[in-house]
Amino acid sequence: DQQVKQNSPSLSVQEGRISILNCDYTNSMFDYFLWYKKYPAEGPTFLISISSIKDKNEDGRFTVFLNKSAKHLSLHIVPSQPGDSAVYFCAASGSGATNKLIFGTGTLLAVQP
Amino acid sequence: EAQVTQNPRYLITVTGKKLTVTCSQNMNHEYMSWYRQDPGLGLRQIYYSMNVEVTDKGDVPEGYKVSRKEKRNFPLILESPSPNQTSLYFCASSPNRVTFGYTFGSGTRLTVV
Numbered sequence: 001d002q003q004v005k006q007n008s009p010s011l012s013v014q015e016g017r018i019s020i021l022n023c024d025y026t027n028s029m030f031d032y033f034l035w036y037k038k039y040p041a042e043g044p045t046f047l048i049s050i051s052s053i054k055d056k057n058e059d060g061r062f063t064v065f066l067n068k069s070a071k072h073l074s075l076h077i078v079p080s081q082p083g084d085s086a087v088y089f090c091a092a093s094g095s096g097a098t099n100k101l102i103f104g105t106g107t108l109l110a111v112q113p
Numbered sequence: 114e115a116q117v118t119q120n121p122r123y124l125i126t127v128t129g130k131k132l133t134v135t136c137s138q139n140m141n142h143e144y145m146s147w148y149r150q151d152p153g154l155g156l157r158q159i160y161y162s163m164n165v166e167v168t169d170k171g172d173v174p175e176g177y178k179v180s181r182k183e184k185r186n187f188p189l190i191l192e193s194p195s196p197n198q199t200s201l202y203f204c205a206s207s208p209n210r211v212t213f214g215y216t217f218g219s220g221t222r223l224t225v226v
Contacts, residue, residue: 004155034214043117043203043217044156089155098146099163099209100171105155 004092006104014112019077021107022092024098026071034101035064035075037086044089048075068093080111115140119204119218122221124223126194133187134221142216143209145187147179148170149200154205156177162187163209194225 005024013019023033031052032105034045035091050057052071057064063076087108091101117138126132138145146161148171158171162181176198178190187206191198203221205215 006155029133036214041219043205043219044215045217046214049214067208091156093201100158100161101215102158103148103156105153 002105003030004090004102004104005047006090006107008107009105010108010110012112013070015082018081019075019080019109019111021075021077021085021088021090021109023073023075023104024071025092026066028068028071030092030102031064032108033064033073034091034093035062036089036091036103038089038106039086047088049082069076080109082111082113085109085111114217117204117206117216119202119217119221121221123222124224126223127173128136128195130226132191132194134191134202134223136187136188136189136218137185138159138204138206138216139185140206140216141175141184142206143224145181145204145206146215147177147187147189148203148205150174150203151200158166160201194223196225199223199225 003026034049035047037047038044048059048062050066066073087106089106090104122136145165147158147159150156157173160179162168204218207215
């Protein structure tokens with residue numbers, strides 16, 4: 001059972017426009033959410049996170065929005081740049097003390113010059 | 114440089130031949146974990162370790178073993194590899210607070226024929 005879902009396997013956006021990547025989750029006990037970015041032949045790297053007590057967190061061109069009632073989070077990238085082309089994973093921290101992160105299936109973002 | 118180092122990067126082996134993928138981190142992190150990435154399934158946790166001599170199963174532990182004799186090392190052992198263990202493997206570490214996020218290694222591409 002996939003507790004964290006990214007329903008769009010891929011997304012194509014023009015350079016300079018906004019990229020919006022979406023993520024849905026099923027477990028209301030998740031208390032922290034993170035986005036990771038992954039380039040080919042590299043490991044995922046941490047991008048931005050948000051606590052369940054907030055609804056927005058911003059870091060430069062990246063903003064994450066959390067809608068707890070809808071169990072939905074999104075990552076906005078404005079403006080999008082060709083270097084943003086990568087696979088983006090959302091992740092949620094499981095309830096309990098295991099430090100476990102549960103990942104979505106990933107969305108491949110292609111930013112066209 | 115703070116990093117997680119995995120070796121080897123690429124490995125082709127035959128069914129049943131025992132192998133070990135090494136993982137080492139230089140950040141003095143308590144928590145370490147192994148994930149596998151498969152198309153359409155995202156990143157799934159295999160095993161994790163909260164500290165030295167403390168390990169536990171993740172979501173897909175069958176066919177794998179781990180050990181944590183030292184804080185910096187967390188090897189992944191496949192006693193009798195099978196073709197369904199062909200995958201991309203990532204080691205990750207973090208302090209024991211998930212809010213800091215994981216630091217991932219660069220990955221090991223394993224093919225079992």
